[in-house]
Amino acid sequence: MIGVLGAGAFGASLAIALGREREVILWGRNLTGRDLPRLPGAVLPARVTTTADLAEACRADTLLLALPMQQLAGFARDHAAHLTGHPLVACCKGVDLATGLGPVEVLAALHSHPAVLTGPSFAADIARGLPTALTLACADDRLGETLQHQLSTPALRLYRTTDVIGAELGGALKNVIAIAAGVVIGAGLGDSARAALMTRGYAEMLRFALAQGARGETLAGLSGFGDLVLTCTSDLSRNFRFGRALGAGVSPDPAQTVEGAATAQAVARIAAERGLDMPVAAMVAALAAGRIGLSQAIQTLLSRPLKQE
Numbered sequence: 096m097i098g099v100l101g102a103g104a105f106g107a108s109l110a111i112a113l114g115r116e117r118e119v120i121l122w123g124r125n126l127t128g129r130d131l132p133r134l135p136g137a138v139l140p141a142r143v144t145t146t147a148d149l150a151e152a153c154r155a156d157t158l159l160l161a162l163p164m165q166q167l168a169g170f171a172r173d174h175a176a177h178l179t180g181h182p183l184v185a186c187c188k189g190v191d192l193a194t195g196l197g198p199v200e201v202l203a204a205l206h207s208h209p210a211v212l213t214g215p216s217f218a219a220d221i222a223r224g225l226p227t228a229l230t231l232a233c234a235d236d237r238l239g240e241t242l243q244h245q246l247s248t249p250a251l252r253l254y255r256t257t258d259v260i261g262a263e264l265g266g267a268l269k270n271v272i273a274i275a276a277g278v279v280i281g282a283g284l285g286d287s288a289r290a291a292l293m294t295r296g297y298a299e300m301l302r303f304a305l306a307q308g309a310r311g312e313t314l315a316g317l318s319g320f321g322d323l324v325l326t327c328t329s330d331l332s333r334n335f336r337f338g339r340a341l342g343a344g345v346s347p348d349p350a351q352t353v354e355g356a357a358t359a360q361a362v363a364r365i366a367a368e369r370g371l372d373m374p375v376a377a378m379v380a381a382l383a384a385g386r387i388g389l390s391q392a393i394q395t396l397l398s399r400p401l402k403q404e
């Protein structure tokens with residue numbers, strides 16, 4: 096039995112995909128019956144049971160944590176008694192603002208080798224059963240292989256790596272660049288400017304990730320290049336839409352989970368402490384926090400010194 100903790104869009108979509116093949120229990124703190132308010136129109140397969148009782152959900156063996164990144168540390172702390180000892184798979188993309196840690200380090204007190212599931216995948220696509228490829232990263236490759244088989248389905252294909260830092264940072268950093276891509280489109284700067292932004296943004300992602308010990312090939316894979324392409328080019332992305340609203344000078348929808356906004360703050364702070372050049376992340380952090388306006392944000396990027404690619 097697989098337990099999915101968090102009945103938002105991503106948790107619900109994973110429960111649907113996995114529940115087509117095996118027994119799943121889906122927990123949500125406000126879950127009533129089989130309603131999925133964050134994934135309208137989606138229907139849970141019969142093999143998925145639902146609960147608002149965390150103790151009941153934690154009778155499952157493997158637990159998938161599909162919560163927003165900034166909620167993960169508090170959730171892990173508050174519910175350590177239920178979570179400790181289970182194989183844990185973090186399904187969130189971001190960097191914890193308070194500590195600068197990624198999801199696996201946040202869960203490290205609860206299991207010796209938490210895993211992370213990340214990569215290019217919209218919840219709506221997964222729920223519809225469309226083909227999706229994700230990265231499952233676990234430092235313990237034997238556990239990673241077990242999880243890879245447990246969590247793969249014919250439509251949801253998991254690729255495995257032991258590069259946890261690379262997989263985490265690929266998923267976290269692409270959201271920051273997607274906000275910037277949205278700003279470019281919202282401000283009417285055009286598709287050529289977006290391609291330039293994505294390319295320079297990727298260079299920035301790689302620089303940051305390598306400095307944290309990631310492997311370059313991980314960033315070139317699904318969690319990194321793959322997710323960057325998806326999120327910077329699709330209207331389905333909340334990070335992209337958030338940036339597009341900022342670029343167009345309208346208020347973003349406050350009800351949406353936009354992981355890149357807090358992650359940009361964390362990444363800009365870490366980059367400043369370590370002397371890493373991260374101009375796009377710094378711009379997104381300043382713009383999202385209201386420290387600079389749109390014209391200053393664009394000017395900052397366009398006035399960078401000319402240098403070798």
Ligand SMILES: NC(=O)C1=CN([C@@H]2O[C@H](COP(=O)(O)OP(=O)(O)OC[C@H]3O[C@@H](n4cnc5c(N)ncnc54)[C@H](OP(=O)(O)O)[C@@H]3O)[C@@H](O)[C@H]2O)C=CC1
Pocket residue numbers: 101102103104105106123124125133161162163164166169170186187188189216217218219351352354
């Ligand atoms: N949506 C997508 O397409 C994808 C999302 N992801 C990642 O999945 C993670 C979750 O995002 P997503 O599901 O989309 O977000 P949603 O906004 O759709 O849902 C978030 C869910 O988390 C619950 N939640 C928030 N805080 C807590 C808490 N403290 N305790 C318990 N439950 C809590 C919310 O519960 P409530 O409704 O009660 O507030 C809600 O059900 C993010 O890191 C995101 O980047 C990854 C790939 C695809």
Ligand SMILES: O=C(CO)COP(=O)(O)O
Pocket residue numbers: 188214215216217270273322325326331332333334335352353354
């Ligand atoms: O991570 C995602 C796709 O891989 C979902 O992107 P958003 O959080 O921007 O909607």
